Amino acid sequence: MALYVQKFGGTSVGTVERIKAVAEKVKRFRDEGHQIVVVVSAMSGETNRLIELAGQINDEPTPREMDMLVSTGEQVTISLLAMALQKTGVPATSYTGAQIGIRTDSAHTKARIQRIETEDLRQDLEDGQVVVVAGFQGVDEEGNITTLGRGGSDTTGVALAAALKADECQIYTDVDGVYTTDPRVCSKAQRLETITVEEMLELASLGSKVLQIRAVEFAGKYNVPLRVLSSFEDGPGTLIIADQHEEDSMEEPLISGIAFTANEAKLTLLNTPDVPGVAWRILGPIADANIEVDMIVQNVAPTGNYTDFTFTVAKGDYKQTMKILKEQVLPDLGEGELRGDDNIAKVSLVGVGMRSHAGVASRMFRTLAEENINIRMVSTSEIKISVVIDEKQMELAVRMLHQAFGLDKKDPESE
Ligand code: ADP
Ligand code: ASP
Ligand code: MG
Numbered sequence: 356m357a358l359y360v361q362k363f364g365g366t367s368v369g370t371v372e373r374i375k376a377v378a379e380k381v382k383r384f385r386d387e388g389h390q391i392v393v394v395v396s397a398m399s400g401e402t403n404r405l406i407e408l409a410g411q412i413n414d415e416p417t418p419r420e421m422d423m424l425v426s427t428g429e430q431v432t433i434s435l436l437a438m439a440l441q442k443t444g445v446p447a448t449s450y451t452g453a454q455i456g457i458r459t460d461s462a463h464t465k466a467r468i469q470r471i472e473t474e475d476l477r478q479d480l481e482d483g484q485v486v487v488v489a490g491f492q493g494v495d496e497e498g499n500i501t502t503l504g505r506g507g508s509d510t511t512g513v514a515l516a517a518a519l520k521a522d523e524c525q526i527y528t529d530v531d532g533v534y535t536t537d538p539r540v541c542s543k544a545q546r547l548e549t550i551t552v553e554e555m556l557e558l559a560s561l562g563s564k565v566l567q568i569r570a571v572e573f574a575g576k577y578n579v580p581l582r583v584l585s586s587f588e589d590g591p592g593t594l595i596i597a598d599q600h601e602e603d604s605m606e607e608p609l610i611s612g613i614a615f616t617a618n619e620a621k622l623t624l625l626n627t628p629d630v631p632g633v634a635w636r637i638l639g640p641i642a643d644a645n646i647e648v649d650m651i652v653q654n655v656a657p658t659g660n661y662t663d664f665t666f667t668v669a670k671g672d673y674k675q676t677m678k679i680l681k682e683q684v685l686p687d688l689g690e691g692e693l694r695g696d697d698n699i700a701k702v703s704l705v706g707v708g709m710r711s712h713a714g715v716a717s718r719m720f721r722t723l724a725e726e727n728i729n730i731r732m733v734s735t736s737e738i739k740i741s742v743v744i745d746e747k748q749m750e751l752a753v754r755m756l757h758q759a760f761g762l763d764k765k766d767p768e769s770e
Contacts, residue, residue, distance in 0.1 A: 356388045356389055356390065357389045357390070357522040357523070358389065358390045358391075358392075358480070358519060358520075358521045358522050359384060359389055359390070359391055359392070359521060359522060359523055359524075359525055360391075360392045360393075360394060360512050360513075360515050360516040360519065360521045360523075360524045360525070361380075361381065361384070361391060361392070361393050361394070361512075361525045361527060362393075362394040362395070362396075362490060362508055362509060362511070362512030362524070362525070362526050362527065363377050363393065363394070363395050363396065363436075363527045363586060364396045364399075364508065364509075364526075364527065364528045364529065364586075365396040365397060365398060365399035365400070365401070365402075366399045366528070366529040366586070367396075367527055367528065367529065367586035367587075368395050368396065368397075368398055368399075368432045368435075368436065369398050369399040369400075370398075371435070373586075374432070374435050374436055374439050375439050376586075376587075377393075377395075377436060377439070377527075377586065378436060378439035378440045378442070378443050378445070379443065380527075380586070381393055381440060381445070381485060382440065382443050382444075382445050385445055385485060390480045391485045391486075392476065392480070392485075392486045392487075392488060392515055392516075392519065392521070393436065393485060393486070393487045393488070394487075394488050394489075394490045394508055394511050394512040394515060395429060395432040395433055395436055395487065395488075395489070395490055395508065396428075396429060396432065396490050396491065396508040397425075397428025397429050397431065397432055397491075398428065398431065398432060401428040401431070402425050402428050402491075402505070405424050405425050405427065405428060406421075406424075406425065408424070409421060409424055417463075418463030418464045419463050419499055421463065421464055421502075422463045422464060422466075422492075422499070422500050422501050422502045423500055425491075425502055426451075426452070426489070426491065426492040426500050426502055428491075429451075429489035429490055429491055429492060429508070430451060430489055432489075433449035433450070433451070433487045433488065433489045434449050436449070436487050437449040437487045440485055440487070445485055446482075446483055446484050446485065447484060447485040447486075447487055448479060448484050448485075448486060448487065449487040449488075449489070450486065450487070450488050450489070451489045451492065451500075452488070452489050452491075452492035452493040452494060452500070452511070453492070453493070453494035453498075453500060455471075455472075455475070455476060455486075455488050456471055456472030456473075456475070456476075457471050457488075457492070457493035457494065457511065457514070457515075458470045458471065458472070458493060458494060458495070458496075459493035459494065459495055459501045459503070460495060460501075461495040461496070461497070461499065461501065462501070463499070463501055463502070464501075464502055464504065465502075465503070465504045466493055466495065466501035466502060466503055466504075467503070467569070468493060468503070468510065468511075468514045470518075471514060471515060471518040473518050473519055476515075476519070477519070488511065488515065489511075490507065490508025490509075490511040490512065491503055491507040491508045491511060492507075492511075503567075503569065504567065504569070505567075506564055506566075506567035507567055507569070508567075509526055509566050509567040509569075509570035510567050510569040510570040510573060512524050512526060512570065513570040513571075513573040513574050513579050513581060514570075514573050516579045516581075517573055517574075517576075517577035517579050521579070522580065523580045523581070523582055524574070524579050524580065524581045524582070525582050525584055525592075526566065526570075526581070526582065526583045526584070527584050527585065527586040528565065528583060528584075528585070528586060529585070529586065529587070530565065530583075530585065531546060531584065531585035531588060531590050531592060532546040532547065532583050532584065532585070532590070532591075532592040532593035533546070533547050533550050533555065533558075533563075533565055533566070533583050533593040533595075533612070534546055534547065534565075534612075535547065535611070535612050535613065535757065535762040536563075536612060536613040536614070536615075536753055536757055536762070537563065537565075537615075537753075540615070540750050540753055540754070541613075541753055541754050541757050543754075543757060543758070543762075543763035543764050544757065544762070544764070545762065545763075545764040546593060547593050547611065547612070548591070548593065548594070549593065549594045549595070549596045550593060550594075550595055550596070550611060550612070551595075551596055551597070551598050551611075551707060552571060552574060552575040552595055552596070552597060552598060553575075553598050553707060553738065554611050554612065554705050554706065554707055554738065555571045555595050556568065556571045556572065556575065557614070557703070557705040557736075557738060557739050558612050558614045558705050559571050559614075561614035561615075561616065561701065561703040561705065561739065561741065562614045562615050562616030562618070562701065562703070563612070563614045565583060566583065566595075571595065574595055575597075578597070580594070581594070581595040582594050582595070583595070598707075608706060608708050608761075608762075609706055609708045609709060609712050609715060609760060609761075610704050610705065610706040610708065610709070610715070610760040610762065611705055611706040611707070611708070612704075612705050612706070612762075613702065613703065613704055613705070613753055613756055613757055613760075613762070614702075614703045614705060615700060615701065615702045615703065615749055615752075615753050616700065616701050617670075617699075617700045617746050617749055618669060618670050618671075619649060619667045619668065619669060619670060619699060619700075619701055619743075620667065620668060620669075620670050620672075620673035620676075620695065620696065620697035620699065621665060621666070621667050621695065621696045621697075621699050621731065621732070621743060622665070622666060622667075622668070622673075622676055622677065622680060622693070622694070622695050622696075623663060623664065623665040623693070623694040623695070623696075624637060624663070624664045624665075624680065624684070624685075624688070624691045624692070624693060624694075625663050625691060625692040625693075625694060626661045626662075626663070626690060626691055626692055627661065627662055627663070627664055627688050627690060627691040628660065628661060628662075628688060628689070628690055628691075629655070629659070629660055629661055629662040633662070633664070633688070634651075634653065634664065636684065636687055636688060637664055637666075637680070637684050637688075638651075638666070640679050640683045640684055641668070641676060641679055641680075644675060644676075644679055646668055646669075646672045646675065646676055646679075647668065647669065647672075648666050648667070648668055649666070649667045649668065649669075649701075650666060650667045650701075650732050650734045650741070650743065651664075651665070651666045652664075652665045652666070652732050653665075661690075665732065667699070667701070667732070667743065670697055673695065673697050677693070677695055680693055681693060698745065698746045698747070699731065699743050699744070699745065699746055700743070700744055700745070700746045700748070700749035700752075701741050701742070701743050701744075702741065702742055702744060702749060702752045702753060702756065703739050703740065703741040703742075704719060704739060704740050704741075704756065704760065705738060705739045706738060706739075707738050709737070709738050709739070709740075710737055710738060715740060716733075716735065716740055718759060718760070719740055719742070719756060719759075722755050722756055722759040723742065723744070723752060723755070723756075725755075726748070726751060726752065726755050728744050728745070728748045728751070728752050729744065729745065730742045730743070730744060731743045731744060731745075
């Protein structure tokens with residue numbers, strides 16, 4: 356007998372029929388004698404619908420009220436799933452994040468789980484109940500409902516699995532595992548049997564939304580066996596494994612996956628004085644506004660006394676960053692010219708195999724050059740290379756790089 360935490364995403368509970376199908380799947384596991392905790396997302400599209408509703412009423416709603424609002428989506432699916440399970444003869448009880456004791460900090464809309472009280476949960480499991488928990492939400496010290504950021508039900512699932520020391524956390528979604536890149540963009544993407552935590556962390560943080568980054572962090576930190584599988588068909592899915600030993604890494608493919616995102620914007624300050632402290636004077640006010648900066652490039656301009664400073668932020672922070680630069684930074688610097696571009700995309704190659712091989716960057720740049728794709732920024736780490744390009748060329752770049760690095764599956768028709 357095993358203890359599984361099974362998380363079902365929005366598409367998997369998107370209709371009444373699908374909720375019934377989830378109940379059948381959970382029942383099969385329970386009939387085999389396993390203990391099951393189920394975590395569900397809101398029905399697909401529901402969280403977006405709620406966010407749009409808020410926007411029709413107030414264009415700057417407080418984060419607390421946003422959490423109050425968007426957490427309702429998951430309350431619908433937990434109760435419907437519990438009813439569906441009961442209908443099939445399986446005793447089930449649904450709980451909100453607060454009821455089950457998912458304690459978070461108070462950072463509304465991006466709260467972090469601090470601890471989970473598992474006593475009642477364990478008791479329910481001992482009593483033979485399937486426990487159905489609302490994903491994406493928790494409660495802070497003051498009793499306010501919080502949410503964990505978009506895609507946060509994954510994190511609820513993995514955190515519960517860690518707290519309960521579950522045998523496996525299974526993330527059921529609308530694809531049958533983690534692919535070499537988003538199969539919706541590249542039809543030749545291949546499912547990976549396994550991927551290391553380290554690589555999955557990079558892919559998630561560079562834009563692959565198949566798993567929320569915090570979920571992968573939890574899995575790594577607490578050694579939670581984590582698997583991504585299809586809700587709709589049976590199969591082994593993809594197992595997220597602990598990092599490989601150094602001696603195995605020679606056999607690693609050069610690149611394991613390609614991530615991409617169009618969710619960033621680029622800001623450039625041209626001709627700013629090249630003096631000590633300039634980066635701090637530009638980025639200090641941005642950090643004070645709690646805006647996260649991603650890539651940063653500082654050029655040396657030909658005259659020597661001036662420099663160009665470029666960085667990227669999330670698209671949602673673009674307007675506010677522009678405003679801060681205009682109103683606080685430019686007057687402080689005394690000189691400089693501001694440019695912005697929110698039609699950019701970041702495409703990244705990820706692979707632990709890069710550690711032991713040279714030439715990844717040059718092959719990447721050559722592939723992009725052959726497609727006439729202009730590279731605007733580059734950033735590298737031990738196991739990834741990211742480039743910023745024009746948003747319109749993002750999907751083409753992904754497909755060409757996928758092919759160039761030998762990731763295409765052999766015959767897409769026969770699979
Ligand atoms: P859920 O609602 O189940 O949480 P998500 O939409 O959040 O599902 O995540 C699944 C989606 O992630 C897939 O439909 C796919 O388009 C996308 N995706 C992006 N990158 C990858 C990848 N490397 N492998 C698999 N899916 C990916
Ligand atoms: N419903 C939330 C969202 O759409 C959480 C999740 O699906 O994981 O982001
Ligand atoms: Mg998701």
